[in-house]
Amino acid sequence: MGLARLVDEADMRVLTAQLQSADSVALLRLAMNVFGLLFLWRVFGSHVSATVMIGWSVALIGAVAISALLIHRRKIGAGGVPQARDLRRHALTGLLHGLVWAACMTLFSRGEGAEHLVALWTLISCIMVCGAISYAATPLAAIAFLVPCIVGLSAMFDGETLLPLRALATSYALSLLVGCLIYARTFARQHSTTVQLAEQTEVVSLLLREYEQGASDWLWQTDALRRISGVSQRFAESVGMTPQALEGAPLVQVLAGAGWESGRFASSLHSLADHLKRRESFSNLALPVDVQGRTRWLELSASPRYDDNGNFQGFRGVGSDITIQRESADKIAQLARFDTLTGLPNRAHLRDALDQAMADTGNRRPGCAFLMLDLDRFKAINDSLGHQVGDQLLSQVAQRLRHVCGGAGFCGRIGGDEFGVVIARIDDDRAVARLSIAIIDALSAPYQIDQHVLHVGASVGSAVSPIDGHQSESIIRSADLALYRAKDEGGGVHCPYEPQLHAKAEERQRLEQALREALEKDQLHLLYQPVVDATSGVITGFEALARWTHPELGPIPPSKFVPVAEEARLIGPIGEWVLRTACREAMRWPAHIRVAVNVSAEQLHQSNFISAVINALAQSGLDARRLELEVTESVFMHEDDGALRVLDQLQAMGIQLSLDDFGTGYSSLGYLSRTRFNTIKIDRSFVVGAAHNTPENLAIIRAVVTLAESLGMSTTAEGVETATELDMVRRLGCKKVQGYYYGRPMLPQDAARLFPDPPAQACAVG
Template structure:
């Protein structure tokens, strides 16, 4: 069917193709032009006998009338040419007829025109031959013969304008030679006008012929397509024909229709169409809307198309698509309907599934982000003008990433499904809950009577989602944080309300998670400040506005400088110095901590090359850097470019490295140790401290946080006990200890007595510039003499 439909072109394109085929002056490239060409030659062949008989009659006439005035030799030569040309034409015509005029090309049309040209030249030669020997009366007789010859030629060549022009134009030239005297000018004009009229008539006829035949081809092909469609409807697996009589009863039941209904054609013949389609619902009278629409169309006797309705087939509901038009006889009498039906159950189910996927989350079955947004839009529209209006909760799971990282995403997906079930149970009233994405969920509260309702619902959600989960063989624990916002105070539009709830959630997560925070106006200001700070930090990194200070680490007994800790600092051109406690969290969130850390590492290694060979440089490394596969390469590159020995580089990590149970970070630490680099565990005891950390990686140094140093200087028993335990543990594992934040002589004496080997703090020096750090050592010449 596809190949036939390609032949059905627009009428103007059909006509252009036909005209090109009609002239024979260009190659025919489409089927329409070929079929027009075949029709032209077939029509010309059908009247070729008239032309040939007229040629023979003309030959006899010439010999009868002009033998006394013309040379017999010349007449004989002319006669031989005419007879030969006629025989060639007869042979060519017979060859085409034997081939049934198929496989023709424009070359055949040009050959046909060449034969017509030869005949025209021969008759023009006759006119020239007789004109110089005959009298006026004889010329008139010759003109009478020539006019008959031209008429017969025009008739036989009418469908082939190229041949008509090839035959008539030489004849017109011959007329000029025949009426060559000045007194014969009127006859010349009359004869020429007559010949030109014949030529124009041939062209007009040929054009009409081509147009009509193109139309016939188009109608024929359309008829073939329709017939093919009908056969496909009858024999196909999903489409069939149906028709009714004037009383809306099924008639002429097709085999495919009966098979689809699961009945014999005889069982369907004469039955009301609507009753058959209604099935068991016919008795109850509870029809689908589509069936009511079908009945209305049949009653009003109007055409319809693509009408989809449920149909009961063998006790199962199927979906059919019907199209039909009324039938009338030649007198306009209504005969019934005839139409096409197809089973679109699969398409309907697929469309329903796609529609569901577009509105529901496939993992949890909860409404997705867009559906949740629609519900919030409706709630805000319904409560517009009321205070309070509606509420929105933004929910985020705590510690969910650790489960994904340790147990895999499949376990995480199962956990999210259980979270969704618990949310449905809690939000079983007017609340509308959905999944926003990842481990984030949202709840729309259509009407908020007071803020206590939001607080109660948030507490219930946190409590329910924090209960343990059984997933396969694992008992899992996650918490939940909730941020809330109410309209219109916290946002007049859906987008702003969601943004406010998100800011409140961010605050809840920032405060440790597991709690609910309501939106407050200052949160937006903080978020904007954080955004501007991130932009400024990106610019600072690009424009080299950061700098490194160095804080000395000294021997607790002798006070000798053993090394320095590299500390990054930022002085903004307009905002001035910005605390690391403020910009480092922003850098971590914006994923800038890795490029900043690498820059600090390279800068510190280059500066350490100016110090004595026994002085180390300590550089802080974030957990994000350790999870980067290229971190070890960056460390090796920094050492190679600076020339610093690996033993002089100490990398400080915090306990957060071990929080995600990331084996990759541990492998990186082992690789660094293998290179000879020193490792230091920073801020030990302030986080989720575990002795298991020390068994996983061979640290060289444990740094004791300043909070314990201050507590111990005040004789706090817990602080003293912790420091003693850490020192004892470090000594037994072959590690050293560094007490951080020592600021007074009392604190220094205390950490000495507790056994700390190294000290760092303001008592020995604040973070200083590179020039001040190198000033703590003798000049290189003195170091060399020493």
């Protein structure tokens, strides 16, 4: 149509064909317009005023001139390259001609007799036919010419008596228009198909030229007797022979090489011979061929060929040398079975070895065994000294493991610092334990890497078939559970699988699922334990303690569900809920009462923890100075400054910081000098020991109080339950006390009742 921008080369070629078709009939349009002009002067010259005749004639001549001018400009402009706008300009000439002849119908049909009307219709019908023919390849121009003519017919056959003639003439003109559009559609499709065929022919020719000039593939063919014919140089080079020697030689014999006489050749060559015998097409058939003492791989594809009479002429196909690809595939398969760092079999290879061992032993008791071992303290070395040292350490571990196992077991690397050993057959009841202890001893010896002497240990879990499982997957899972137990016992030990381990794992899984549902269904709640001034007994704050009451299992202690939450990565969502709830509840207390919330190490290392604290304060309206966050020394286990930066940001906001359970973990005194805590909490174990006058515990509490006072920090004694313990911590200088002596953890409404209404003064309890 010429209304859209040209998209590709095909559009350009169709446009060129349209304009060429229009130009080829330009003389026809000119001749018909001249004939029409002469006819009108001859028939209507004496019946129409000279002014009208001259004016109309000038308009017709102008339209013809404009058409010729546009054609001339198009041919000399833009380097002869047609554009979409050329179709629109061509349509403009059609519109001008249509308007001129519509004016003719209107002007020359007024007041004339039937004889002149018939003459005018005869001329107009010829003009429309000629226009439809000349504009047929350009649909926009055809529409522009015929639509004004259709409008002019209404003026020419005006009146009720001429209504049938008007309908007939209009139908005639519409038929011409529809015919033009159909022809234009067919014209465009034919030329598009021609363009596509030309492009495909060009591509085929290009591919054939590439085959002849430099492609890695080559063409081959045989005659009806399966002898090679028309040998290409590349085919001859692939089999290590000359084209002359190959010409007329049997294809199968050439590919079989030295194995032809003995009949010992690859099964794929038998398959090729069968295809040739049955005259069947085949593709991508890989064949090993001995070429000058080296095995090369050729890939052949071919189809049978027949002459016009259906007589079999042989095979024609394509071949390629895939030796490099085949060797690469073999190498990839090798890499897929072995660990690239240690050279040991990888997880998949271990699994296959275990499957084979279980198949060989069957139901024999005991059958085979699988050991899963994990390095102790490897992560600390990897984090502190870098992955390069860690990789060297793993390589040395692999060497020791390979040496220890020897012929006793098939060892491999599962991933990370986890390894596995398959004992294919157990002939001695102590064999598993003996090999496990030998592995632990060997891997626990010092390692010398660069300038570092490194010490790591190993933990081993084992499972035996078919006692601990009838499938490899169940054996591996049982060994993993046993390893988990060995790690829980402190590492450096071997633990065999026991049925209760599976029960504990299932219980933990059920507990994790129940905990997720509890978080979704709001089954958790908070209790608040008072923190009081050691001297006056006045409440200074509360510690928020998360509790969980399952609708079926009943109360579940924090010591049971908190470790599950940490392992299942639920401690973050639970911690955010505790923060929001505690801050909201603290708004019911007097303005000087703080609320303390425990924060895990995982929360401090989460990127959104600061924003979670800010949102909790903003939603509740709680002053940041009334919020106290309690952390344990475990947050400083990793050698990074991420936790320190987070604590510094929190303190800059005015939030109070408390170091919980001080002295029971890592005693990171260095962090006390780098992070200013507001409070140090003394664990109950020291309080109980000091109450019994244990010298060590008394000394520890005195040291902590002295340290805190020198650093400008307060101290809180936890777990104070008796008057004797209270008197002792007072004498030792503790500032605040928390424990059953002053109050057990209570519901939020009970905590709120401890204060007058409205809250204006502190409340002493106990």
